[in-house]
Amino acid sequence: MTSKKHRTPWPVPVLLMMLASLASVATSYRPPPTHAPVYMSWKAFRESARVVPPRAIQERGKIYSWGRYLFLSEPNQGVHVFDNTHPQAPVAKAFIEAPGTIDIAGRGRYLYIDSFVDLLVFELTPQPFTLRLVRRLKDVFPYNYRQNLPRQETAGRYIWPQYPDKTKGVVVRWKPMPGRKP
């Protein structure tokens, strides 16, 4: 008797199934990707940060003014370091090569930058100028594969990345897929 009492009317399961199938169809559609990931293995990534001689700047990014030094982060590439004692003639001192860098902060004699999921600590000594990596805090930030996608404004087209495989490493670059018109 109780089973009869709790019987659901027949249209309910039918409607639910229809809804589920509709939802699966609606969410399964993916447009063909426009960009494919170029990986750097996690091992190579963990050894990637280094200080190199200054080089030309390709793209503008965030800035940080710290004492006599001026830092410009080139999005996802690294940080340009300038001696800004004379703002009318800043002197390029070094470039910190660090994939996935966006932000900069400094305190005391330490410089903190992010590199995808890691936080890097550099020690800066002014006289003579030296900059060296002293620590890497691993996996303190979440991995956001979209952070270095080409900017839609500069690419001038719709960007749809191929979903990356995290086990292959970190995506350091996105290359346009062949067979897709811009």
Next chain:
Amino acid sequence: MKTLHRLALPLLWIAALAATPGCAARGAAPSTGKAGSMARFAVKGSYLFALSQRRLRVFSLKRGDAPRMVTQFNVPTWMAETLFVTKNRLFVGSANGMYIYDVKTPARPRLLGQVLHFNSCDPVVVQGRYAYVTLRSGTRCRRGKNVLQVYDVSDSQRPRLLASYPMTNPWGLGVDGNLLFVADGRAGLKVFDIRDPRRLVHLSTHPTIKGYDVIPDKRILIVSAEDGLYQLDYRTQTLQYLSRIPIGNPSTPPVKISAPLQMVIVPPPPPPPPRKKIPRR
């Protein structure tokens, strides 16, 4: 030998001072720098705040070479973008509003208040009791509007919108003394007089400088623009061009600025449009 001992301590002291890259004049206290308004890193005392997407992480820098994460929590938004820290408050600019945290004890931030607007990107800078926010539409926030807003944040629980000014596509902004600098995308760098925060006076526009982020620091304005890292002197009432570090394809000729950028006083804009009601929670 005794004199050597007597000399050793001051010498060590001097060496310690010299090892601090920040202003030696400020003494041995560890100094921090000045970030642009687009920053997601902020340093307060011996703590580093780092924002990624919606998660705010607090690192202790007591041992500068070995930061230690002390806490992390989510900002109640889906996309937080910028941080600005004042003496005891932390301002988080996000895609749907501005959040104000109490950071008197940096290891335990406490949410004080918020302002909600919808679908815009917004760096925020604060000076005294006023916060200046730019809302930009574009890519992730395409439904947003392009405006500069002034809030009275003297009461953190109840920030009040004072004025709103239409912009072209504003990115970073910076405030120092009586001047507010806005990197208004394609429209160029804009300078405002903010003596009356309810009624900003648009002083000048510099269309050749298509800025992204700005830092007004000790009378020098640093602008990260599409074609270079500009430095301008705003010590006097004129904005003087100092230098430009080129960015981008070196084959393209640099933008020539022959004359110093004069600040031209233009008549103030018509009174701002009627205020839109900002929903509060």
